[in-house]
Amino acid sequence: MVKHLIPSLNRILVEKIIPPSRTNAGILLPEKTTKLNSGKVVAVGAGVHDREGKLIPVGVKEEDTVLLPEYGGTEVKLGDKEYHLYRDDDILGTLHD
Known part of the structure; x- marks a missing residue:
């Protein structure tokens, strides 16, 4: 059985993206070029309420x-x-192609 998690409040569930350590041709890539710390958003919470109660x-x-x-x-x-x-x-920002 696979469990599903819905984050509460302003939390975000992320699956980290592990970049390949080799190219398609089999060339090893230096660790420095594969270091970008990014992830794919899997689920998000509803948000938080401000002092006036607005979401x-x-x-x-x-x-x-x-x-x-x-x-x-x-x-x-x-x-x-x-x-x-x-x-x-x-979250520091979103990445676009």
Whole structure:
């Protein structure tokens, strides 16, 4: 049975993207070129309420590719996959092609 996690408040569930360490031709890439700390957003919480009670939604949506901080987040294991939970404020930005 696979468990599903819906983050609470302004939290975001991210699956980290592990870049390949070799090219298609088999050339080893230096660690420095594969270091970009990014992930794919799997699920988002509803957001938080401000002092007036107005909902402030999360700034990213599912399927976004985001830039993550080097440290932080909470590791979560669901089934055989590993995910990380971040607060909306922790996400550094979204990546676009």
